[in-house]
Amino acid sequence: MTKVVRLGARLRYPVTVVKLLKRHGDKIKKQEALLEYSFKWMREVGDSIGGETWQEEQTTIATWESPADGELTRWLITEGQHIVSDRGAMEVKEECSHEIQFQGLCGMCGKDMTEVNWATETRDTARAPISMVHDQTNLTVSAVQAQRTEQELQRRLLQSRKLSLVVDLDQTIIQACIDPTVGEWQKDPTNPNHESVKNIKSFQLDDGPGDLARHCSYYIKTRPGLDDFLRRISDMYELHVYTMGTRAYAQHVARVVDPDKKLFGNRVISRDENGNIFAKNLQRLFPVSTHMVAIIDDRSDVWPRNRPNLIKVSPYEFFKGIGDINSSFLPKRQDLLTSGTPTNGVGAAAPAAKKESAAKNGGGKQDAVAEAGDDPTVTKRQVEEQERAFEKQINDRPLQLLQEKLDREDEEAEKATVLSEDGSESRSSSPPAQRHRALQDDDNELEFLEKHLTALHKTYYAEYDSNRAAHRAAGNVGLSSVPDAGRILDELKSNVLKGFKIVLSGVLPRGVDIYRSEIGLQILNFGAELGSVVGRDVTHLVVNTAQPGREKLLAARRRPRVKVVGQEWLASCFSQWTAVDETPFLFAGRLAEEGEAGNGLAVSDEEEGESDTENRAPAPNGRARDLTVKIITPSGRLRTLDSVDESEDDLEPGLLPDDLPDGQSSPIDGLKSFNWGSADQELEEFLASGSSGDEDNDEEDNEDDEDEDEELADAPSINGDGTTTIAPSAATRKRKSRDEDSDSDDEAPSAAEDADATPAKRLRRTSSQHGSSLRKQYTSDEPDTASGLPTPGRSEEQDGTATQENAKKQEGEDETMDFDAVAEMEAEFDAEWEAELDKAEAEFAAEEEAERLAMGEAGSKPEGGVEGGQGAGE
């Protein structure tokens, strides 16, 4: 335990050693003079008042005091030596290396480490800076000690052929909830959820945040099959708990999951000991080497430094909409791929959950992401935040609301089935047969997880054995043959989606760099390539089934090789670690009937739009369209559909920005420089001029419902006129967002009135609207919910441009307006392009309009609705 002691930077170099006061073998103490040295310096002498001063060189002899305790074993300098700069002076054998310290006390000699001594330049507490014990932060060790402890651990693990596994609690192996509704359901056997909740364990915490939460029960739902999973896994792994909950919470949960303390023992680390409330860090537990550690967690953003070791688990969402009760500290999660596992996705609560996830997704950036964890004000603020969240959950009882909503939805659905027989095509999802329960326990993630962990363990020890054999042959047995679990995990993962090139559409919020997004990183991690635009070598287009991006979808449909799949496909690939068969996830099925798909689009757009205005149109649209159009315009306005398509196919790879260097430019750059003002203006002009032809096209639209599939697909490319193509569509998008802004105001009254309207119901309403006519408006503010049939406001539409404006405003309130406007516009382009047909149509429509006017004045409203349907039929 000898240590070289340096002279220190505080001496006035150059110095000369005059005399060594101690000899080899002497005991030395701190602050004891060890040697004398001399140094030269300039001094101002003379008469400072008279101004006659001069510099004179002085030589001073000083002593150097020991900064260390112990036995002097060897001098590294000699008497008379001239020393120019700081260097080692002696070797000291210390009595104690102070390698383990507890609360400022040396754990080996009991000395107080906080004493500050003028002779030393460093503090003794700095000698043991690493905190590596699970349940204590004030026990610190030195790097050497840490390494020693860890090597012991590794040896022990290798002997028993195990690895370490760090397990997250919330939403990984359990889900907690403090909604008192759960307790009530547990007691009530007649409740539909009784079956689901009856095995939920609960406990109370004395130190919960806030008064309200102090006496509430925590309900802990373990993931299905958890007991068996942990039992089997613990044969291969030593388990650690690492949670963002408080210590008391973590211990209670550990007791629920593992009553005998066989699995986790006392290897539990919580937020209280973590030292950082935003991130988890493997180095906190394994400061030297993380080669034998794997992590399972549902969030990867909390492990910024340990991504390779992480096996990301799809979050367990049993209590729908509750999320992670301990995550109020963390930034909002950006990586939600689905509303749960694929099987979950078809549950009755899916719309609600989706909305929830959309709201979460759109939550945007939280300001407190990278702030220092120990800032007391931040911590306090966030504790308060959590308190508020807790109180909200207890008071609002979200689960009860969910169940009530489901019940109501069931009733509505029954009504709807009656209504949908009225002839109008209603696209309501298949009506539920019995009373739905809010809580469904159909998660199978742990099966896959166990497979992955087993595979990792097997691969790891296979590699270790071969390494060791090689090392033994070389006569070198040690820990150097330990492979890195992180690397092995990476290798295992990177084969999963090898050879795929994946493009995302509508999955990420606009403006997010896909290469740095969580989903993007994961895709790359699993060995696939990422693309920003549907190009030649793209194999998969992953769309947000709730609101697929049009452009990429259309581009993908032109290429039969590109498989268009819902994001659930990606999620199940990630959780199963295989290239899952795409068939059940194919999106094309819905596109087959474009009319319906169109309706679906509009509805889901509206749903998302309420909570999240960002996450709407796929980012690269503007640009992609921009480019295609520019090329096509000069080459041939009057090309037929087919030829345009072909030429596009030829040109595209070189022209579309899919060749952009990875991660360098965002695909929406093109939109940034776009002149929205001029686009708006153009749109105004355009609408004003085309108002008369407006209705005609609508009629045509309805007429061609079946063909619309193709027409819509081709609409962007067949519009020869480049500028107008961009402008209205871009402007529409702008207007859409503006309208949605006003929506929040305008909708306020109607929202109150709609308060009980469930998504499913709205969906039905909007779809039946589409059924009659795209342009139909409600004349009154209160839609006739009883009949479910829309009331066309023809009188207003007939009034020309002035009322056209009115209608537009009203449209803002109309939930279906987004899609209407787009469809309308494109229908109009069709019209322009096919001039002849248009003329005929106009004539026909003019006639019909007159007829309708007459009818509208005389006839009653329901008749109007029926008549609209007839018009579509014609």
Place this chain on the structure above:
Amino acid sequence: MFFLHNLERRVTLHPSYFGRNMHELVTTKLVKDVEGTCAGDYYIIAIMDTFDVSEGRILPGSGLAEFTVGYRAVVWRPFKGEVIDAITQTVNPHGFFAQAGPLRLFISSHLMPDEIQYDASATPAQFTNNADIVIEQGTHVRVKIIGLRTEVGEMWAIGSINGDFLGCLQA
């Protein structure tokens, strides 16, 4: 080591308590305030009696009355070198924590006999010599204090079980 110690403390009383049994109230408040606290390098365990309760003085501005109370209390002061009995709380690879009344002790693996080794595979983890000595959570141990540190209202100690008659206590 326990001592009977004469101490003095200033107790303030709210005006609403002014009245006949004021001195009783002062004593009650004193007991509530002081018992079980750590005053510098000793713990006040129990107050035996009070004497010499001074006249109350009204504090200007607040109206509270201040009494100077002399009292006799049982205090416990741990000393370096003292041997005490404690209960094991948690065990980790570097050593174990033990609690002796209000005092938290850490006994590192360096301050144990060489034959006592950490065994992580046992549940719960323990220090053992693979014979009669097993130190795990809940084990009673006899510990010699080798280091002490105090802060306001807190005290920590380093203990050792390296010595005759130290270590695991057979129940």
